[in-house]
Amino acid sequence: MGPQVTEDGPIPSNDDVKLSFSSIPPDQEIMELFSHFKSRFYPFQPVCYDVDYIESVVSSLIGGAGQAPKVTKHFLCLFHAILAAGDQFSDSPVEQRSKLFHKHLRHALKHLGTFEVVLNPAIEIIQGLIVLSQILQNDVNPRGAWILSGITIRSAICLGVHKKGPRPESSQLSPRDAAKLRCKLCPFCLLVHVSVDNTDRFSRMAIIWQDTLLSMAFGRNPSSHEMYHETDLPPLWQHSSEPAGLTYRQAMNWICHASMKYFVVPASPPESAVYNDIFRTFAEIQASCAKHIRERSECRSLLEVQEHYSFILHRNLEFHSFADQFSPGKEDKKCTNKMPRTFFLGSWTL
Template identity: 25%
Template structure:
């Protein structure tokens, strides 16, 4: 069947010439580090990322093959006649991808980790191309692509990671990993093992696609009927392990929290979604379900991680109560209950993030952990007056300190495209904006801080950038005039870009907006509004207006985290490529013109 569809053929990689592939292969033939370096990074991968993400479906088999490969390499370096035991390009892609992930979690300075991870993942992707992963995908190439996406995600390239995950899941589908094998129990152990590995690899794809899509509030592409979960035979009696728990949690997210469905969920559906997550918690193995029964540091970290992820998902279930309008048909008492439950879950998420941070570098070096912890802290700060809640204020300060902590400066100089930093991590994109907003709320009680610098310095980091408003996204409370909406659609303005429009909106919001906000969110405290001074005949300076005074919590949250980039040519990648035109065959070169 696959050959009919154009897969599993012998055609070369279609997006690069064989000459360039051969040249790159020669260039990287000596890139594999020393045996000690390989084992050091592999050990880091096995002890940290593998325990929390399970990107390699058979880590013991990979370790055995690595040892054999290194021994053969050592023998060939001393022997005159080399005994060749070839390995596949896809397997080498896994090896270098493991080194890349291990580099990200190794105890090295930021720029050293980043340099090594980027170098190894580039080599891994080259071997994927040599193995023709587009036309001849296999289990090894799928695992290598998952790790490539993981490295990009932790390197603050979340959009690229999400896009590559989509391709990875498509290739996994082309292998039929999502299909059930319908085994009757009479198969030999090898057949059952292969079926388990295929199902495990598919559900790892589902896991990463679902969590990353949830972060972007997008529908996962793996939300399709598929094979059953690869649970261990003793899962029903001994409880779920960490990897099994995360797969079950992601199944709930995929089935129940699709953005198209969750936004209109009824009160009973929201409670049922929260109960489904609590039921998973109750079925986890005792040593990672109860803190008092944790037997090792790994158990304690996995306990924190399960509480962190599950609490974050519960807060996502409750978010419809924080949005403007009443598409969920929620009563005031129901909104209050869900709002309180959301605040409790957000607080637990931040608390678990900080608990993990005290023991390990895992949360601060992982995009998913950092996003869950930081976004929960920001939304928690928007929901309540932080200065009136000592616990929330303390969590804010501790999280800011954790994400801003510096390490001892290193003397080594990074490569030109990697910035040398005295920090253990470097945030960018939505996480950087969110941390800036959190600092402003912590220091000044307002998202925009005490003062705003000139609009000509949007990247100065002194305030949270505001995304360009689009129709239907982040609008103010209450209806806007038709001409205002039309003007916004043509110009993509936000409230701080046009003083006249912003003043009109603010006046209308003062007339009918606050009553609507209070009816939508009863008994919920928000950041204090700021007075807008106005002199006769003059428009007030609106640069210091707190967006929380005219936006719902979720609209403000979305504005902090997500920008709407221009999908057309932005000129960012503009370079001076001068291609000389060539005449058609048999014609003279074109005449030179002088201007």
């Protein structure tokens, strides 16, 4: 006989539960790696829609409290993915760092497989997949990241993350929660406990962020168009009328959404008018950013310096992807003459 099945999926056996909790590392390892994740990884990769809630659940594992009620196999997949990400940014010797990274990567993938994400997707699994894709990119495994990005997008669609408006009673996501996940998934393809009102929107943005960056890196069309809802984003303001400006994450969400809107891998380059729209949009985004993102001289902390250069790096990556279609090596010389490569120099580059 197979395992018992409910509306929420298969019920794990006692042996499965023991195996799951046996993967939890010593307290010191948890505290050190999670701290690295939160301070060094998370500020630039919004892979979790409520890192403080996740930290509270992780804290319940400290001190041998391994049977904490909020800790499920779904959560353990995300938990080990987070520790693997934290290890990538630790100060440990390379050999030790590699050993810990692959240990937690294996545990995360094991818990992912145990729950058969295709048949029983969950919010924790979506977040775990986003983290896993990012750390595989960092580990120079873009093919693995590309594969996981496709699984992430379709799992999110099964959960209804791509939909706006009221959700079915059985749904785990509110409209705003799904919006957040959509934004995370968008960057996936181009390079792949939260307030009930916020999860959808955060999820959508995370998906788009990942999808967009990974797709551009592969020179492929993104796959998360169903997550695209421009109303998930804050309005663009000229900095003269909105002193605060867009935060780093808001600015990144905007350039990833703009790239998804325009980036296509066509048989021939599109009309130059399309590119005029692209650069007009990017100029509006930059004008709406916080001062420290626009100007290095406005940076007042190390984090602001990192955000300034990280934004420039990703913006130029996306510009390069668009500009590549106008390179002299392309067959359509007429388009190349309309938009010379010098257009992409100057204030848009480091």
